[in-house]
Amino acid sequence: MAQDTNNRVLRALPDATRRQAMARMERVTLEGRVMLDRSGEATRTVHFPETAVISTIATYRDGSSIEMANIGREACTGIGLTLGHPRQLSTNEVQIGGEALQIGADAFDSLMDSLPAFRTALFSTVQAIFYQVMVSGACNGAHDSRQRLARWLLTMYDRNDHATMPLTHDFLAEMLGVRRATVSETAAGLQSDGLISYSRGQVTVTDADGLRETSCECYDLVRDAYDTLLPDKSGTS
Structure with a gap:
C-alpha cells in the first residue's frame, strides 16, 4: 500500500x-x-x-x-x-x-x-x-503566447497518463487569460510544426521534446x- x-x-x-x-x-x-x-x-x-x-x-x-x-x-x-x-x-x-x-x-x-x-x-x-x-x-508578462501554450500543454502532459487530452480552444483561452483567436492561431502553429495535433476538442502531444524546446524556461x-x-x-x- x-x-x-x-x-x-x-x-x-x-x-x-x-x-x-x-x-x-x-x-x-x-x-x-x-x-x-x-x-x-x-x-x-x-x-x-x-x-x-x-x-x-x-x-x-x-x-x-x-x-x-x-x-x-x-x-x-x-x-x-x-x-x-x-x-x-x-x-x-x-x-x-x-x-x-x-x-x-x-x-x-x-x-x-x-x-x-x-x-x-x-x-x-x-x-x-x-x-x-x-x-x-x-x-504571463515575459513570454509570448506560443511559449506559454507550450509550457501549459507540457505541464498537462506530465500530469496525465495519456498524450491526448480533452481541451477546447475556449477552455485554453480561459486558462491562459487570452483571446480564443490567440489560442487558435498559436495552436495552429504548434500543430504545423508537428508538436501537437488537434481535432474536435482533443489535443494530442506528438513531440514532447520539441514542445519542451519551444516552451520558456518557466517550465523547468x-x-x-x-x-x-x-x-x-x-x-x-
Whole structure:
C-alpha cells in the first residue's frame, strides 16, 4: 500500500507515514469540469491527484475567470486548511478527469496534528504551489503566447497518463487569460510544426521534446522547485 500512489506529496513521506495517511483516504474518479470547492465555502475534502488535474481559478465581478494554478500528481488541494483557514479563498475545478485520493477535512486536520512528516510535506507543497503561481505571473508578462501554450500543454502532459487530452480552444483561452483567436492561431502553429495535433476538442502531444524546446524556461523552474521541495522518500522507514 505504501507504494500504491503516484502523488508526489504522499511519496515525499516515509513509508510508515504514507501507510497511515493513505489508510484515511479513498480513491475516487473525478469527472472533468466539475467544481470541487467554491470560493467562500467551507473546505469539505482535500484531493491528492493521481491522473486528474485540478485548476485553482479566480473569478472576477464581470464573470470572467483565469487560472491561477493547476494541481496534478505533484501536489494537492487544501492550501487553506494547511494554513489554518477552513474556507476557500478560490474555486477548484477539475480540469482533466481522472483518479485522485480523497480525504475529509476533519481527517486531514487530524493527520496534520498527529503526523509531523505529513504536516512538513504539506507546507512544502504550499511553498511549491506559491512558487508556481509567482512563476506563472512572471511568465504571463515575459513570454509570448506560443511559449506559454507550450509550457501549459507540457505541464498537462506530465500530469496525465495519456498524450491526448480533452481541451477546447475556449477552455485554453480561459486558462491562459487570452483571446480564443490567440489560442487558435498559436495552436495552429504548434500543430504545423508537428508538436501537437488537434481535432474536435482533443489535443494530442506528438513531440514532447520539441514542445519542451519551444516552451520558456518557466517550465523547468517549476519542475525543479517541486523536485527540491518534495523529494521522493519511498523506500524509507
